[in-house]
Ligand SMILES: [Fe+2]
């Protein structure tokens with residue numbers, strides 16, 4: 001079985017990022033202590049001792065959810081709802097809070113204009129996805145603490161400067177959304193009727209240019225937000241919004257595979273329940289973003305083109321009949337196409353893919369995928385920050401978990 005096709009990327013050398021990361025200082029903080037008492041955790045059996053493996057899985061997920069929260073907060077700050085763009089703002093208040101601090105959203109109305117080409121509800125969806133990730137990280141840490149296990153806080157790795165758009169809090173971040181190399185092979189992976197990464201299947205990008213070079217998914221400064229004399233946003237800003245649209249799908253399809261892959265290693269029924277309950281919320285996100293990415297405006301901005309995926313042509317060039325290309329790229333084919341699973345003799349079935357470590361669904365693959373995506377690039381050094389080494393250690397422990405241990 002091929003090991004080089006990760007859910008986040010198809011590239012080889014999955015551990016090369018360890019070399020690029022500064023050796024991590026410990027970022028685990030001591031747990032808040034055992035929060036016992038059935039009044040605090042009415043549905044949680046705090047008498048159960050978790051296995052080392054279950055704790056490793058929960059710890060890794062708590063860490064990765066903090067990364068997800070960090071990147072989504074940046075998207076929400078710039079592209080979330082704001083009264084300044086009435087179409088982005090409903091009657092339901094935006095109540096994004098992290099560590100007791102309110103997150104201001106929608107600081108870049110022109111970016112919102114670009115995002116709303118994909119769907120007018122994009123700002124609300126971005127805020128809600130952000131809320132969900134913050135809650136995933138918080139819940140997993142609270143649960144670990146309730147079992148007397150150590151919680152995770154990666155804040156010491158928050159050294160990446162955020163967007164300089166006016167109003168964005170200038171504290172360091174865990175993730176870099178300004179130099180992304182977005183893998184878009186998930187697009188064809190979910191459309192294939194004959195390939196499954198768990199069987200070593202290989203897939204093509206939907207937006208080949210996004211998978212090479214470095215592209216911003218957020219406006220970097222107020223300069224990016226300048227309107228032309230007709231009041232329209234620039235092609236470059238629309239390209240930034242399009243990039244975000246595909247990046248949303250990339251992030252959330254990864255979570256959609258990670259949770260079921262790790263769930264197979266869980267021992268405790270309650271921990272299994274946690275993974276089976278959070279994982280599908282990632283898939284709900286993915287499904288929305290998958291649909292919206294197909295509305296990205298067809299355009300060319302320098303070396304970055306967003307192709308017409310409904311043309312019957314293959315955006316990667318090469319051959320294929322019109323029907324083959326439509327099967328692989330048509331924008332409304334967002335339900336998981338039935339493909340082979342477990343054993344080819346069982347016939348095709350509509351499923352999440354991959355759901356194996358070998359197929360790229362595991363924790364190490366998740367970290368490699370995020371790193372290859374450029375999420376942890378320190379612009380000052382061009383290298384990954386130390387968070388990669390830290391996450392890789394947690395990921396290896398999670399992938400090594402086995403039921404009963
Ligand atoms: Fe999440």
Ligand SMILES: [Fe+2]
Nearest residue numbers: 068252255282
């Ligand atoms: Fe997510």
